[in-house]
Amino acid sequence: MPERRTGRKMLVTGAAGFIGSHLCRALCDAGHAVIAADVPNADWWRHNELAISATRIRCDLADVRAVAALARRGPFDTVFHLASTVDVRRDKALVGRMLETDLRATAHVLTTLAPTARRVVLAGTCEEYGDGSAPFRETQREVAVSPYAWAKISATHLGQLFAKVFDAPVVVVRPFLTYGPLQTGDMLVPAAIRAALAGVPLKMTRGDQTREFNYVTDIVAGLIAVARAPGVVGQIINLGSGRPTRVAALARLVYKLCSSAAAPKLGAFPHRPGETMRFFSDTRHARRLVRWTPRTTLVDGLRHTIAWMRGHHSHASTSIRA
Secondary structure, three states, X not given: OOOOOOOOEEXXXXXXXXXXXXXXXXHHHOOOEEEEEEOOXXXXXXXXXHOOOOEEXXXXXXXXXXXXXXXXXXXXXXXXXXXXXXXXXXXXXXXXXXXXXXXXXXXXXXXXXXXXXXXXXXXXXXXXXXXXXXXXXXXXXXXXXXXXXXXXXXXXXXXXXXXXXXOOOEEEEEEOOEEOOXXXXXXXXXXXXXXXXXXXXXXXXXXXXXXXXXXXXHHHHHHHHHHHOOOOOOOEEEEOOOOOEEHHHHHHHHHHHOOOOOOOEOOOOOOOOOOOOEEOEOOHHHHHHOOOOOOOOHHHHHHHHHHHHHOOOOOOOOEOOO
């Protein structure tokens, strides 16, 4: 007999992704009925690994008819709009793609789903701050340093328009750099762990940049806290620890925790042109409005991530311009 859910109906877009999968797991564990939506060619391996009991929907959010069909599965108590094409290259050829997959999709979500939802949590990105001055505050002017950042900034402004002019229950969150189990690709933490477990040096820059690193379950808890918090509609809220760490120190810590015989190869690459050297959040808004702050220490989060990757790591991608 299927489990009877007594919670609310939730929609997560970008649900097959790294943060989206962990969010779906947390919502299902809390007893909510979760509709997990992602692109038609999405790979749901994370949901399989986490044994997530959400209802999976393949949906192109840039297709207004597909979004209308998705809306008929509602109304939803909360819409977590995480869907996005993440590509931070400074390539003007990406403008059209970002316009279609990020901005148009967000417009369809806000137009079609927001009117019947209690809350829409619109996921922006810390990339919206670009090369601005850290710590990044929600009130400072955004700086578009890539087509992706431009699209996210535009989506943030669109969300605020809907909140202010159309009385839509939209709040924008800006998660900062996030890591944890089930993360793949060439982000610094998984790349460093793969290299350390393989016993090879991670080729990187000098690593004197500062970044903050947030464990995925903390960011998920922040998303859920924002969805529940009163008086936040129309706001922009950073989700991060606000604790900067030098990239070189992070890489060395990963190798130490992996008990690796190798070490990161610092200085193998030059910094990228226009590299932002200080990149971390101001957390006062989240603490005051949402009463949320991350709980997982960097050491504990890395240990959990390393434990997962010991059974799943690949020896590929052992160089990164971090």
